[in-house]
Amino acid sequence: MIFLATLPLFWIMISASRGGHWGAWMPSTISAFEGTCVSIPCRFDFPDELRPAVVHGVWYFNSPYPKNYPPVVFKSRTQVVHESFQGRSRLLGDLGLRNCTLLLSTLSPELGGKYYFRGDLGGYNQYTFSEHSVLDIVNTPNIVVPPEVVAGTEVEVSCMVPDNCPELRPELSWLGHEGLGEPTVLGRLREDEGTWVQVSLLHFVPTREANGHRLGCQAAFPNTTLQFEGYASLDVKYPPVIVEMNSSVEAIEGSHVSLLCGADSNPPPLLTWMRDGMVLREAVAESLYLDLEEVTPGEDGVYACLAENAYGQDNRTVELSVMYAPWKPTVNGTVVAVEGETVSILCSTQSNPDPILTIFKEKQILATVIYESQLQLELPAVTPEDDGEYWCVAENQYGQRATAFNLSVEFAPIILLESHCAAARDTVQCLCVVKSNPEPSVAFELPSRNVTVNETEREFVYSERSGLLLTSILTIRGQAQAPPRVICTSRNLYGTQSLELPFQGAHRLMWAKIGPVGAVVAFAILIAIVCYITQTRRKKNVTESPSFSGGDNPHVLYSPEFRISGAPDKYESEKQRLGSERRLLGLRGEPPELDLSYSHSDLGKRPTKDSYTLTEELAEYAEIRVK
Numbered sequence: 136m137i138f139l140a141t142l143p144l145f146w147i148m149i150s151a152s153r154g155g156h157w158g159a160w161m162p163s164t165i166s167a168f169e170g171t172c173v174s175i176p177c178r179f180d181f182p183d184e185l186r187p188a189v190v191h192g193v194w195y196f197n198s199p200y201p202k203n204y205p206p207v208v209f210k211s212r213t214q215v216v217h218e219s220f221q222g223r224s225r226l227l228g229d230l231g232l233r234n235c236t237l238l239l240s241t242l243s244p245e246l247g248g249k250y251y252f253r254g255d256l257g258g259y260n261q262y263t264f265s266e267h268s269v270l271d272i273v274n275t276p277n278i279v280v281p282p283e284v285v286a287g288t289e290v291e292v293s294c295m296v297p298d299n300c301p302e303l304r305p306e307l308s309w310l311g312h313e314g315l316g317e318p319t320v321l322g323r324l325r326e327d328e329g330t331w332v333q334v335s336l337l338h339f340v341p342t343r344e345a346n347g348h349r350l351g352c353q354a355a356f357p358n359t360t361l362q363f364e365g366y367a368s369l370d371v372k373y374p375p376v377i378v379e380m381n382s383s384v385e386a387i388e389g390s391h392v393s394l395l396c397g398a399d400s401n402p403p404p405l406l407t408w409m410r411d412g413m414v415l416r417e418a419v420a421e422s423l424y425l426d427l428e429e430v431t432p433g434e435d436g437v438y439a440c441l442a443e444n445a446y447g448q449d450n451r452t453v454e455l456s457v458m459y460a461p462w463k464p465t466v467n468g469t470v471v472a473v474e475g476e477t478v479s480i481l482c483s484t485q486s487n488p489d490p491i492l493t494i495f496k497e498k499q500i501l502a503t504v505i506y507e508s509q510l511q512l513e514l515p516a517v518t519p520e521d522d523g524e525y526w527c528v529a530e531n532q533y534g535q536r537a538t539a540f541n542l543s544v545e546f547a548p549i550i551l552l553e554s555h556c557a558a559a560r561d562t563v564q565c566l567c568v569v570k571s572n573p574e575p576s577v578a579f580e581l582p583s584r585n586v587t588v589n590e591t592e593r594e595f596v597y598s599e600r601s602g603l604l605l606t607s608i609l610t611i612r613g614q615a616q617a618p619p620r621v622i623c624t625s626r627n628l629y630g631t632q633s634l635e636l637p638f639q640g641a642h643r644l645m646w647a648k649i650g651p652v653g654a655v656v657a658f659a660i661l662i663a664i665v666c667y668i669t670q671t672r673r674k675k676n677v678t679e680s681p682s683f684s685g686g687d688n689p690h691v692l693y694s695p696e697f698r699i700s701g702a703p704d705k706y707e708s709e710k711q712r713l714g715s716e717r718r719l720l721g722l723r724g725e726p727p728e729l730d731l732s733y734s735h736s737d738l739g740k741r742p743t744k745d746s747y748t749l750t751e752e753l754a755e756y757a758e759i760r761v762k
Contacts, residue, residue, distance in 0.1 A: 157181055159235070159252055159264035162328035166271040166297035167242055168354065170361050173299045174227060175268050176329045177235035179254055187256035190230040194237055196220075199251040199263040208250060209237060219245065239270070240302075247272040273297065275365035276307070276352040285446065286343045286373035291336055294352030296363070298323050298333040303356045307335040310351030310364065315339035346371035346401050374447020375400035379422065380440060381453045387533070388459035389429050396440035397422035398449065404442040411436070432459050435487065460534025461486035464527040468512075473629070474546035478514040482527035484536070490529040497523070517544050522572060522603060547630025548575040550623060551604075556636045558618050563611040565636050567623035570603050575627040577607040581619050 159179040167173035179192075191211040196219075198205035206217035209224045216224060223241055228234030235252050247270050253263040279293045296305050309318045316339035324332050335352065351366040379397030386392045398404045398421065407417040408425040415438075416425055427434055435457040441450045461484045468480035482494055485508060492510035493503040502512045514521055522544040528537040548571035556565040569575055577598065578589040590598045590607055598607045609621065624633040 157254070157262045157264070159254075159266045161235075161250075161252070161266055161268040162330050163267075164269045164271060164328075165299055165330050166273050167239075167299050168297065168305070168356075168361065168363055169242055169244060169272050169274045170359075171242060171300045171303045171356065172238060172240040173242060173270060173297075174301055175237045175239070175250060175270070175299075177228060177237060177252055177268075179233055179235050179252060179264060181233075181254060181256060181260070181262070185256055185260055187260065189257065190233075191255035191257075192226075192230050192235055193253040193255060194224070194235075195251045195253065195263075197248045199253070199265065199267065201253070201263070205251075208239075212255070238301075242270075242272050244272050246270065274363055276354045276363055278350065278352050278365050278367040280367055280369065284341055284369060284371050286341055286345075286371050289338060289340050291338050292350065292367075293337070294335045294354075294365070295332045296352075296354040298331040303359065303361075305333050305354040305356055307333055308353045308355070309335065309337055310353055310366075311349055312337055312339075315341075315345070315348075315350070341369060341371045343371060343373040343376075343399070343401070345369050346373065370401070372401050372446050375404040375442035375444055375449045377440060377442050377449050377451045380451050383454045383456065385456045385458060386430050388431060388457055392427040392430050392455060394425040394427070394438060394440075394453060394455070395422060396425075396442070396451075398440075398442035400442065400444050400446070402444055404444045404448075407441040407443075409439045409441060427455075430455070430457050432457050432485070432487065456487060458487050458533060461490040461529035461531060461536045463536045464492070464529050464538040466527055466538060466540045470541060471543045471545065472517050474518060474544055475516050478512075478517050478521070478542065480512040480514075480525075480540075480542070481509060482512070482529075482538070483509040484529040486529065486531050486533070488531055490531045493528045494525060495528070496525045501525075514542075517542075519544050519546050519549075519570065519572070519603065543572060545572045545629060547571070548625035548627055548632045550625055550632050550634040554623060554634060554636055556618065556621050556638045558638065561613050563618055563621075565609040565611075565621045565623070567607045567609070567625070567634075567636065569605045569607070569623075569625040569632075571605060571625065571627055572603050573627055574600060574605060575625040577605065578624045579607075579609040580622040580624060582622065583619050 157180065159177065161175060161177040165173060165175055181187075193210045193212075194208035195201075196206040196208050196217070206219060207215065208220045209216060209226055211226065211230060220239070223239055223246075225238050225240075226236070227238045228236035235254075237250065237252075239246060249267050249269050251263060251267045253261065255261045276294050276296045279295060281290055281292070284290050294307055294309065296307065298305060304323075307320060312318065316337055319336045319338065321334040321336060324334050326332060333354070337350075346369060348369045348371075349366050350369060351364055354363045355361070375398040377396060377398045379395060381394050384392060384394065394408070396406055396408065398406060403419055403421055405417060405419050406423040408415045408423065416423065423440075425438065435455060437452050437454050439450055439452045442448060464482050464484040466480060466482050468478070470480075472478045480494070482492060484490060484492065489506040489508050491503065491505050492507060494501050494510060494512050502510055504510045510527070512525075522542060524539055524541050526537055526539050528535065530536075548569050551568040551570060554567045554569075556563060558564075565579060567577055567579065569577060576590065577596075578587055579596065580587045588595050588609060590596045595611075596607055596609050598605060600606075605625075607623070611619075618638050621636045622633055623636055624631065626632075
C-alpha cells in the first residue's frame, strides 16, 4: 500500500517499544474534507509471551467498552459493522504486523467523533486501548494569518487543508490576492502526530488600505466536483492619520464653536484636543468634537488634535480666531511735562481684527494709525496750548471704545492783557488774570503807598481758579485821592512775571477829560449845590416844626450825633431818600471800612464811618452828574 510506504517512522517506534506491554499509538485528532476519505494511522503492541497464532482487531465509534454496545466501525473476525459504516470502512494495516491503520471513505458529518481500537489475540487476551483518535469533518480550508499584521511590514499568510486521504489529493489556489503578491505552494507536509496537510503560502507587504481585505483559499479535488473555499479578513494594524479637521475658524465673541477631529487607524486611536499643552478633551474614538460655548478672546489661539495608538501617532492644528470689539485703550506715557519738553504718549488696545486708533484733542485729529494695536503721539517742545484733555479712540467693525487722558503742561506765569484796574466813586478794583501751571501766587503792590497785598489777605483780595487761569481781584474802598499805581506780580517754581495794571475806571477818565480848570469849576458848582440844598432843608424844617427858631443858624454839616429838635424821624427819612438816590446812581454797599489810599503814617487822620457826612454824599452825587 502507498500509505504503508509513507510511514517508516511508525516501524521505528514499534521496534523501540517492543517490551511486552499493551499499548497503542494513533493521532489524537485528524481532519478530512466532507465527501473525501481519511486514513487514521494506528500501531499497537502486546506482551511477547502471548505469541498468538492469529491477531484480530475491532474499531469502535465513540466508546471503548463493548458492554456499552458502541457502533462497530470495523471487525476483522466477522466483517459485521454498524450500518453507518457499511461500505465505508476497511483496514489498511496488517494486524499481524501490529498495524491497525483504518480507512474511512465517503465521509459525512455524522462520522465525526472518537475512534477506539480493541486488540483480540484469542481467549481472554483482548484489550481495548484507551488511546483514541478524534475525527474532524471539515468543509473549509484553514487560512492562517499571523496574530499581528502591521502595515509596511512583510507578512506571510498560509492556506492549510488536511491531506489524509490517500485516494484524493487536494489542489490549492488563492482568491482575492490580486495586488498582494504571488502565492507559493509548499506542497504536502507531515504534522507532528503523523497527519498530513497541504500548504500554500502568500507573502506580501500590507498597506492601510488592505485592512479588512477579504482573502480566500480554494481546495479542489481533481476529477471530482468537490470544491471547498475559505475566507479571512485581514486585520492590518497601522498608526493614526488625521483625515478630518476644521480649517481655520473665525467666530464672533459670544458665539458657539465646534471643532472636529477625525482619524483613521487600526486599532481606533486615542484622540486628544489640546491647547497650550493643556488637555481639553480626549476619548478613544474615530472622531471627537470640541465644543466651546460663548467663546471669549481668551480662547483665541491654536488648538491641536493628537491621535495615537500602539503603532504611531499623528497631530494637526487649527487656529481659532475670535473676533471682538476693541478693549478700552490704555495710555502709557508722560502726562505731566514742563513747557519746552518733548512728550511721548503711547495708546494701546487689543481687538480682532486690529483697530483704527486715533488720538485727538478738541475734535482735532493729532495722530491715527490703521490696523495697528498701538499708536505713538509725539509732541515736541510742548506749550501751554498743548495742555488739556485728549482722547484715544479705537474702533473696528465690531465696536468702538475710547479713553480720555489729560496732559498737564507746567510753565511760568503769564499775566494776560485783560488785567486792569477800574475806579468807581471811592472804590478801586484791580483785576489780575494769570495763566500758569502749577497754580501761582499773586501779590498786588502799591509803590506810592509802600503797601503789598497778597492773596492770603482775603479781606482785600479775592482769587478764583478756572483751569489754567487764576483771577485775583483787589478791592480798595474809600479812595478819595487820585488812583494809585498798582503792580500785579505772579510767581511759581518756573518763574515770575510782573505787570503794572492800567486804569480803565470812571475817576481817571473824568480827570483826564476836564483837566485842572474843569476841576475848579466842578468844585464851585458842587459848593453851590450844597448851599442850595442846605437852605431848602432849613426852610422846610422851620415850617414843619413850631419849636424851630428862625434866628438860629443850623449847622451845614450833618453828623450822626446831630438831631433836629421836635423832628427826630426827619433825619432818618432823609437818609432813606439819599440811599434811594445812591441805588439809582449805581452805588452799592456801605461806606468802606478801610481806605488803603492812605499811607501807614496817615492812618490816624483818615475819616471814620462816624464822620461820613451828607456833604460827602452830595459830593459823590455831583461828581456822578459831572460825569
